[in-house]
Amino acid sequence: MAVNTAPTPTRPLNPTGAPKRPRNYQPLAWLYLAPVLISTFVLTVLPFLYTFYIAFTNYSLFHYNEFEWVGFENFREIFSAGSGFLPVMGWTVTWMILATAFNIISGMLLAMMLSHPRLRERTVYRTLLIIPWALPFILTVQVWAGILNNQGPLNQILGMVGIPTVKWLQGITSARASLLMMNLWLSYPFFMTICLAALTAIPRELYEAADIDGASGWARFRYITYPFMLSALTPLLIMQLSFQFGNAGVIVLLTNGLPLAYPGSQYGATDTLATFAYKLVYSLRDYGLAAAYSIIIFIVISGLTITNSLVTGAFSEAD
Amino acid sequence: MATRLGPTSAGPTRASALVSYRTRQTVEVWILRIILIALVLVSLFPTIYVVLYSLKGGSPSLYSSTLIPQRLTLDNYAKLLRGQFPIWVRNSLVLGAGVALIQVSLATFAAYAFSRLRFPGRKFGILGLLILQTLPVFAAIVAIFRVFSVLGLLNTLTGVIILLGLGGSAGGVWLLKNFMDSVPRDLDEAAYMDGATVWQTFRRVLLPLVVPMLVVQVITTFIGVYNEYIMVSILLSDPQKYPLGIGVRSFSAGFATNWTTFCAAATLGSFPFLILFFVSQRFLVEGLMRGAIKG
Known part of the structure; x- marks a missing residue:
């Protein structure tokens, strides 16, 4: 520090007397960027490139130290008939679309309900409804596994009103429905909050003008609320799609991809590409194949992200 | 009205x-x-249910004949504290704090560069950040698994901290950059006029103004690490090294034998977050808004 104060002939602060406005290229920026750039390069970019390489090898439990280049073998296996890729991809896309749609629609409905002008105690509902978001999902998903157990509390409650036991996590359709339901429980508070903020950003005068024109409730929604919300929420919508596409944690924790798609199948009916890649690493230990799946996931997600930044203009606005 | x-x-x-x-x-x-x-x-049903069952006396099983416990006790909590639970809490704290501090401090510098400095490739860098942020980390898990096993970092907390802290440092940059963009530039300009250097402007002008946001970012990152299952379960295999969320799986999987213990663990492991969340919620929502909503 003291060195700086010495009257050495370093560049004067204001050579021309004019305020120094660093508008142009500042090499110093690289110093600020270096920590993130280097660590991201070493721990994200390099591993990804290495994963790319592994996707073309037979690295697995059986070839742990002496794996070799096998060309497109892993991809051939993925795209061959009966590999499970198509059914898994099918459920991944279904999951991605339904989870996103449920989340956004529920957030929108709740936000609209909560913004009813006569609902004075809305803060109470909002605070209570936000609680699932405030709890760590790594624990609440495990709680749900118990709640949805065949002899768990949900079936007990249903039993009280005379509904026979539902094997929530054991049937293909019911397990998928349970996942979507639980995921909705986890995510709606976030969407409710975002939608409420988007709703309050709509200028009040528009509704007043609509009132004067005698617009119906539906017309107010169709011509004011909906277009405003749509433009405000588009970036969130696309971000959600890519998030849900790769959202593996909740699925692994609740169903672990089960039940099996058919007896003896390698993949389960609730496996997405992401959970299947996880299983390939965690239990099946076929690392080469897992790497190939990771690359497919990478391509889809970066495609969605690039689309997002093109649609929302984040790219051009970034300047 | x-x-x-x-x-x-x-x-x-x-x-x-x-x-x-x-x-x-x-x-x-x-x-x-x-x-x-x-x-x-x-x-609220799951929450109420778990708190009730964490206090349930008698059989520790999920398969109870009554929905509402007959006898209330603190035994489940006592059992928890005698077991490995305190170790898992410690591991979670070490992991979460380590990752959050590394990640946020590195991201702060980069966010400053993106928000205030000019350099070639700035636009491309921001797009790159956005892609990195949405990318599931485990897209590269195979390579990380391989390299960590060669370097002897598998099954160590250090390995997980390095991976999530340093490797994930790009994650917070976009959000922090948006935060910093909201600080009026007039302040920087004034500092420059007074002859401050870039570093002084960063250190004395901008940093003090964004401290609350940095705290929120640390909390958010901490919660993110706490919730991380996929990566951590692949990298750690020794129950002594598990963070809480993964450790309690041994209870939650034992529906018949350990369910009430799990409920106690879930209650203890969630309660601090409820408080943290409501403390930081206002900032959290504000920040998300800036990232997620346009206009």
């Missing part, structure tokens, strides 16, 4: 229209109340 009803100088027909408008709104609001209360009850 009344202001929305428009001019009151209207004739008798207008007045009766107003009355019916009011009645309709009253009916609406009561229907809404009933729906909302029902939703609140459904939504």
